[in-house]
Amino acid sequence: MKAGIRRGVNAVMACLTALAALLVILPLILILAFLVYQGASAVNLDFFTQLPKPVGEPGGGMANAIVGTLTLIGLASCLGLPLGILGGIYLAESRDRCLPWMIRFLADVLNGVPSIVIGIFAYTIVVLPMRRFSALAGGFALAVIMLPIVLRTTEELVRLVPASLREAALALGIPEWKVILRVVLPTARAGIITGVMVSVARIAGETAPLLFTAFGNRFWHQGLLQPIAALPLQIFAYAIAPYDDWHRQAWAGALVLIMMIFLSSLVARIVTRGRYSGLR
Amino acid sequence: MVQEGGTAEGLSLPRLALSTKTAGRWGDQLFRLLIRASALALLLIVSGMVVVMVRAAFPSIKAFGWWFLFTSTWDPVAKHFGALPLIFGTIVSSLLALVIAVPLGIGAAVFLSEMAPSWISPAVSFLIELLAAVPSVVYGLWGIFVLAPWLRTQVQPALGSALGFLPLFQGPPYGVGMLAAGLILAIMVVPFIIAVSREVLLAVPDSQREAALALGATRWETTRLAVLRYARSGLIGAILLGLGRALGETMAVTMVIGNRAEISASLFAPGYTMASLIANEFAEATSDLYLSALIEVGLLLFVVTVIVNALARLLVWSVGGAVKEVRE
Amino acid sequence: MKGVQGLYKLLGVLVAALLLSVGYGGGSVSAQMLMNGAGATFPYPIYSKWFDEYTKVDPSVRFNYQSIGSGGGIRQITERTVDFGASDGPMTDEQLKQAPGELFHIPTVLGAVVATYNLPGDPKLRFTPDLLADIFLGKITKWNDPRISAVNPGVALPNQPIIVVHRSDGSGTTYIWVDYLSKVSKEWEQKVGRGTSVNWPVGLGGKGNEGVSGQVKSTPGAIGYVELAYAIKNNLPAPMVRNQAGKFVQPSIQSTTAAAAGAAKNMPSDFRVSLTNPPGDDAYPIASFTWLLVYKNQPDQAKGQALVKFLWWAIRDGQKYTSDLLYAPLPPQVVKEIEAKLKQITYEGKPLLAAR
Numbered sequence: 001m002k003a004g005i006r007r008g009v010n011a012v013m014a015c016l017t018a019l020a021a022l023l024v025i026l027p028l029i030l031i032l033a034f035l036v037y038q039g040a041s042a043v044n045l046d047f048f049t050q051l052p053k054p055v056g057e058p059g060g061g062m063a064n065a066i067v068g069t070l071t072l073i074g075l076a077s078c079l080g081l082p083l084g085i086l087g088g089i090y091l092a093e094s095r096d097r098c099l100p101w102m103i104r105f106l107a108d109v110l111n112g113v114p115s116i117v118i119g120i121f122a123y124t125i126v127v128l129p130m131r132r133f134s135a136l137a138g139g140f141a142l143a144v145i146m147l148p149i150v151l152r153t154t155e156e157l158v159r160l161v162p163a164s165l166r167e168a169a170l171a172l173g174i175p176e177w178k179v180i181l182r183v184v185l186p187t188a189r190a191g192i193i194t195g196v197m198v199s200v201a202r203i204a205g206e207t208a209p210l211l212f213t214a215f216g217n218r219f220w221h222q223g224l225l226q227p228i229a230a231l232p233l234q235i236f237a238y239a240i241a242p243y244d245d246w247h248r249q250a251w252a253g254a255l256v257l258i259m260m261i262f263l264s265s266l267v268a269r270i271v272t273r274g275r276y277s278g279l280r
Numbered sequence: 281m282v283q284e285g286g287t288a289e290g291l292s293l294p295r296l297a298l299s300t301k302t303a304g305r306w307g308d309q310l311f312r313l314l315i316r317a318s319a320l321a322l323l324l325i326v327s328g329m330v331v332v333m334v335r336a337a338f339p340s341i342k343a344f345g346w347w348f349l350f351t352s353t354w355d356p357v358a359k360h361f362g363a364l365p366l367i368f369g370t371i372v373s374s375l376l377a378l379v380i381a382v383p384l385g386i387g388a389a390v391f392l393s394e395m396a397p398s399w400i401s402p403a404v405s406f407l408i409e410l411l412a413a414v415p416s417v418v419y420g421l422w423g424i425f426v427l428a429p430w431l432r433t434q435v436q437p438a439l440g441s442a443l444g445f446l447p448l449f450q451g452p453p454y455g456v457g458m459l460a461a462g463l464i465l466a467i468m469v470v471p472f473i474i475a476v477s478r479e480v481l482l483a484v485p486d487s488q489r490e491a492a493l494a495l496g497a498t499r500w501e502t503t504r505l506a507v508l509r510y511a512r513s514g515l516i517g518a519i520l521l522g523l524g525r526a527l528g529e530t531m532a533v534t535m536v537i538g539n540r541a542e543i544s545a546s547l548f549a550p551g552y553t554m555a556s557l558i559a560n561e562f563a564e565a566t567s568d569l570y571l572s573a574l575i576e577v578g579l580l581l582f583v584v585t586v587i588v589n590a591l592a593r594l595l596v597w598s599v600g601g602a603v604k605e606v607r608e
Numbered sequence: 609m610k611g612v613q614g615l616y617k618l619l620g621v622l623v624a625a626l627l628l629s630v631g632y633g634g635g636s637v638s639a640q641m642l643m644n645g646a647g648a649t650f651p652y653p654i655y656s657k658w659f660d661e662y663t664k665v666d667p668s669v670r671f672n673y674q675s676i677g678s679g680g681g682i683r684q685i686t687e688r689t690v691d692f693g694a695s696d697g698p699m700t701d702e703q704l705k706q707a708p709g710e711l712f713h714i715p716t717v718l719g720a721v722v723a724t725y726n727l728p729g730d731p732k733l734r735f736t737p738d739l740l741a742d743i744f745l746g747k748i749t750k751w752n753d754p755r756i757s758a759v760n761p762g763v764a765l766p767n768q769p770i771i772v773v774h775r776s777d778g779s780g781t782t783y784i785w786v787d788y789l790s791k792v793s794k795e796w797e798q799k800v801g802r803g804t805s806v807n808w809p810v811g812l813g814g815k816g817n818e819g820v821s822g823q824v825k826s827t828p829g830a831i832g833y834v835e836l837a838y839a840i841k842n843n844l845p846a847p848m849v850r851n852q853a854g855k856f857v858q859p860s861i862q863s864t865t866a867a868a869a870g871a872a873k874n875m876p877s878d879f880r881v882s883l884t885n886p887p888g889d890d891a892y893p894i895a896s897f898t899w900l901l902v903y904k905n906q907p908d909q910a911k912g913q914a915l916v917k918f919l920w921w922a923i924r925d926g927q928k929y930t931s932d933l934l935y936a937p938l939p940p941q942v943v944k945e946i947e948a949k950l951k952q953i954t955y956e957g958k959p960l961l962a963a964r
Contacts, residue, residue: 006501007498009498010500013503014391014500019389020383020388020391021387021388021396023388024385024474025388025404026435027467031419034426035422054656054657055652062501062506083318084318086318086319087315087319087321094316096316099316103322103323105590106322107322108589108590109326109586109589109591112524112528113586114527114555115528116530117581117582118334121328121332122547123562124332125328131688132644137388147325148322164386166354168524175307176308177307177308178307181374202413206415207417207530207531211559211562215674217672218673219848236417236535237818239420240814241816242822253422257417257418262413265409269358274299347761353807354807355806356803356807414622424826430827432827452771452829454771455826455827456812534815538812538813539812540812543736550812557746558638560776561776562644562677563677563683563684564777564778
């Protein structure tokens with residue numbers, strides 16, 4: 001083939017792929033900009049401080065939903081973080097034969113399960129026996145979603161801690177469990193925090209599993225054994241309703257939610273970049 | 281002191297060593313037990329999920345058998361449940377999404393990893409990662425208030441008058457429907473496909489590229505011959521991961537698909553997916569058989585996504601030896 | 609040590625945030641009892657007004673109501689995951705048998721279901737029973753169909769397809785609607801039938817009265833059935849429908865009350881009665897009671913007492929809020945009968961409403 005034609009094909013393909021990238025990125029940026037614009041014009045102080053008003057009356061806010069989402073994230077973390085971190089340590093440190101492989105496989109399986117199916121699971125084993133919808137059920141569902149992410153991230157990070165560090169500690173006579181908890185984990189903590197932030201970003205926006213576990217609440221929740229409001233739930237309810245004021249609040253809620261998620265992703269990124277260059 | 285990548289600050293190992301009088305082996309056993317138990321918790325959860333769902337779906341499985349997959353009525357009054365329209369809706373909306381997202385996504389990934397100047401790539405991939413983190417309900421919100429009206433007032437009438445002879449584009453312009461669902465899924469899945477494809481492409485060893493370049497290939501030829509061919513199975517894996525994500529998407533789809541359990545040849549028609557059916561009807565199933573049928577649909581969804589995801593992982597791992605964690 | 613503290617600090621922060629929010633939530637409303645209910649979207653506007661007003665009457669109790677549809681209300685009260693349910697489709701005998709205890713239907717208000725639509729230029733339309741049945745059966749597909757023009761002489765109708773909107777969730781409003789259609793159309797009764805969730809021949813599904821009115825409002829050419837309050841509050845039309853006596857009647861508080869007049873005289877003891885297609889010149893043909901579903905034997909004394917006290921307030925003082933929200937108040941004879949029923953609600957055999 002002539003060199004000219006080949007160079008021509010190269011140029012065309014470069015353009016086409018650039019076009020693909022543009023076609024993908026531009027609309028996404030436009031959507032994001034639209035969201036920010038709509039949300040920013042809808043957000044006011046009331047939104048953060050007031051409870052929802054009765055149906056049809058304009059005004060009110062989503063204060064309980066914001067606190068509710070934070071509560072659910074905290075609850076899910078209490079359940080999911082210890083299990084995930086410890087399990088991740090197991091996967092990285094264990095010398096067992098087939099169990100680690102199976103656990104890894106199951107973690108990937110769980111990661112791909114649609115969150116609504118996890119919601120069904122939480123409904124059947126938490127809501128039904130307790131005979132009530134509760135923040136606990138919602139937190140449980142979110143913990144199950146968070147678990148595989150934390151597990152795999154912890155495993156990966158613990159693996160990356162250099163063996164020499166471990167060996168030095170062991171050579172000094174420190175028992176293995178102390179080596180892991182006081183030497184290995186702190187070294188890998190940046191990456192683990194990243195994993196935590198990534199999973200927090202993921203569960204903050206989950207709506208489907210909360211539909212029939214946390215249930216939603218128009219007031220402040222009363223403890224963890226009662227239904228609780230959550231930002232994505234409230235956005236969904238308001239979006240499909242006919243009241244214009246609710247639509248406005250849904251946009252505001254969407255902006256707040258995205259801000260929360262972006263913030264955690266950003267923290268994860270920053271933490272990784274600084275402390276991490278040596279290990280990666 | 282041990283100096284390794286600047287991470288050993290403040291680790292006073294001798295102090296640690298001195299405090300280990302009694303802990304020793306006893307602590308080790310306990311700790312090992314603890315971490316093994318935590319890992320087993322995962323096993324318990326996944327197997328628990330399967331057991332619980334199969335048990336709950338059993339009345340429906342017994343009542344309808346294999347016909348559940350092939351019947352097209354979803355009638356809660358007559359207690360006749362068939363999942364065919366849901367399976368159809370799920371497949372069609374996901375396929376439509378892939379048809380749009382795959383060429384664009386892989387093209388963009390190729391651009392970012394092979395063809396673009398080096399400063400663009402990290403900035404854009406950061407952006408892509410942020411976009412992948414936007415939750416489903418927010419896309420759904422945008423879908424209801426921007427996408428659906430636009431489809432109803434501009435796109436569907438235009439398509440209907442230009443290509444209306446095809447059964448694909450017939451029927452009244454609802455705005456919401458299969459087309460809206462497919463488009464919104466495409467938008468949600470694309471950042472995902474780009475991110476995974478890019479990682480797959482980056483995992484291709486540079487030696488491959490260098491060899492091609494040394495032989496005088498252009499940038500594109502290098503990409504085509506050395507990189508894409510090598511990464512092919514990984515790219516297919518990326519596509520499958522995107523499919524897995526699209527299959528399980530619930531909220532955005534529920535908000536724009538029209539919620540009608542019917543099979544139609546037209547993209548303008550409303551439809552239903554397995555996930556959105558469950559979201560709409562789960563809290564309200566008024567009879568035990570109804571609830572059981574819904575859980576059976578959930579079980580079906582579970583099985584399908586597990587298979588798709590397992591296949592995808594295998595393919596993605598096959599490119600680049602190291603087990604690379606694919607962050608979702 | 610820095611390393612350890614870093615990681616565990618994060619956990620600590622999360623736990624602290626958790627406890628703080630629990631404290632905040634629980635503390636700010638200390639010693640307040642939360643009652644959970646779920647169900648019909650039909651009466652949601654008035655229930656949400658009631659629950660808001662009732663906190664002024666009795667600040668020690670709060671009612672949290674999720675409008676998930678009557679089907680959901682029936683299910684959740686049967687499962688006992690809520691303290692009370694709400695439905696505008698009465699429970700069938702079969703459903704009542706499934707409940708772990710005897711369930712009472714307590715009527716709260718009367719409402720009307722209207723065939724709301726969205727057409728450019730906002731023409732004032734009226735419908736006959738067979739028109740509605742055939743539109744929802746999918747037999748009439750265009751707005752300028754001659755049958756619609758015949759009933760609406762002089763009104764300009766566009767050549768647009770009719771976009772039917774129905775409920776995608778289990779709904780009492782659906783029950784009222786299909787109950788009416790079954791009475792006026794043999795074909796409907798045979799082909800589709802009655803229920804809170806049916807196999808619709810055509811149409812889009814919307815979630816809740818909110819979803820249907822939202823869909824109709826944003827889709828020109830759409831027609832759907834919603835409770836009167838949802839139509840009016842969203843500036844959607846509430847058209848006249850021809851009743852059994854042959855008169856075209858506007859849905860309103862008066863015509864809804866007229867619809868209940870006959871039934872009020874012969875109320876069954878369990879209050880499960882259908883008001884659709886009643887006799888009477890002024891009666892609106894698609895009206896219904898809506899009920900709160902409560903167990904005769906309450907499992908918890910404090911909650912049971914709070915519930916019964918609220919119900920007592922709702923059927924008497926609560927009725928003054930109905931007209932603003934376009935619901936019709938309960939007929940006086942019915943209120944007397946409900947009071948007698950409320951006195952039958954017990955905790956461990958002892959009636960909760962003593963000496964009133």
